[in-house]
Amino acid sequence: MLGALFDGLFPKRCAGCGSGPWPFCAACRVQIVPLVPPRCQRCGAPARRELRSCRHCPPEPLRAARAPFLFEGPVRRAVHRLKFAGWRPVAEALGVAMAQACDLDADAITWVPLSRGRKATRGFDQASALAHAVGPKIGLVVVPLLRRAAEAGPQARRRGEERRSAMSGSFAALAVPPSRVVLVDDVLTTGATAAACAEALVRAGASEVSVLTAARAISDRESGPGGFLRSPTQDRHLYSGPGSRPGLWLTGERLSGSRSQPRAKRPT
Numbered sequence: 001m002l003g004a005l006f007d008g009l010f011p012k013r014c015a016g017c018g019s020g021p022w023p024f025c026a027a028c029r030v031q032i033v034p035l036v037p038p039r040c041q042r043c044g045a046p047a048r049r050e051l052r053s054c055r056h057c058p059p060e061p062l063r064a065a066r067a068p069f070l071f072e073g074p075v076r077r078a079v080h081r082l083k084f085a086g087w088r089p090v091a092e093a094l095g096v097a098m099a100q101a102c103d104l105d106a107d108a109i110t111w112v113p114l115s116r117g118r119k120a121t122r123g124f125d126q127a128s129a130l131a132h133a134v135g136p137k138i139g140l141v142v143v144p145l146l147r148r149a150a151e152a153g154p155q156a157r158r159r160g161e162e163r164r165s166a167m168s169g170s171f172a173a174l175a176v177p178p179s180r181v182v183l184v185d186d187v188l189t190t191g192a193t194a195a196a197c198a199e200a201l202v203r204a205g206a207s208e209v210s211v212l213t214a215a216r217a218i219s220d221r222e223s224g225p226g227g228f229l230r231s232p233t234q235d236r237h238l239y240s241g242p243g244s245r246p247g248l249w250l251t252g253e254r255l256s257g258s259r260s261q262p263r264a265k266r267p268t
């Protein structure tokens with residue numbers, strides 16, 4: 001009921017530009033960059049050939065990372081609308097693509113919790129919203145397993161190892177987790193936050209923790225062999241509609257063919 005109320009409050013306009021049709025208008029769709037094979041099998045980053053791991057891989061103990069889209073253009077704006085402007089239906093739209101990108105075996109889904117201060121300011125937790133959008137689509141139970149143990153300092157100015165050590169120990173498990181956990185967040189950047197969550201879950205008894213995000217931020221894409229996207233306009237796998245990228249679609253499209261059906265969709 002609450003969902004229907006919010007649907008009424010938020011006129012469903014394009015989550016990318018805010019004016020075209022929901023969820024992404026044609027002009028925005030062609031700017032979306034889906035992350036598709038060939039890729040790094042561990043972290044899903046696009047590569048020139050299939051790789052077992054790559055320099056973009058998030059830190060241990062994260063086992064794998066998956067995301068449907070690169071964090072830029074309309075997807076970046078959509079995540080910002082979800083996060084800062086309270087466009088809650090965006091979680092549902094991105095959740096469909098996340099469910100498609102999730103080829104991970106798991107027993108449960110959880111999410112990276114917001115700090116209490118941020119949750120109070122924003123009123124809701126976007127990672128929780130995404131987790132609750134994805135869970136039913138892939139037939140996994142969504143459980144709160146983590147809490148913030150300490151407030152970390154500002155993340156933006158920290159990089160790499162520094163950021164990682166700053167995050168370590170900043171989460172604690174709320175309960176004994178199941179063996180294999182998928183951790184949901186909005187964007188994966190360095191993976192420092194997700195790795196800190198994985199540490200807490202592994203300490204509490206999980207054997208495998210992977211991370212699933214709506215988007216993946218990859219800086220410095222001018223890498224050598226195995227790298228991808230030499231320039232922003234080269235080698236793009238643009239999203240142009242259902243079927244153009246098997247296994248990836250966005251809600252609101254008329255589906256054709258079993259390859260564009262969501263995996264393990266349950267009857268409601």
Ligand SMILES: [Zn+2]
Nearest residue numbers: 014017025028
């Ligand atoms: Zn648009």
Ligand SMILES: [Zn+2]
Nearest residue numbers: 040043054057
């Ligand atoms: Zn990788």
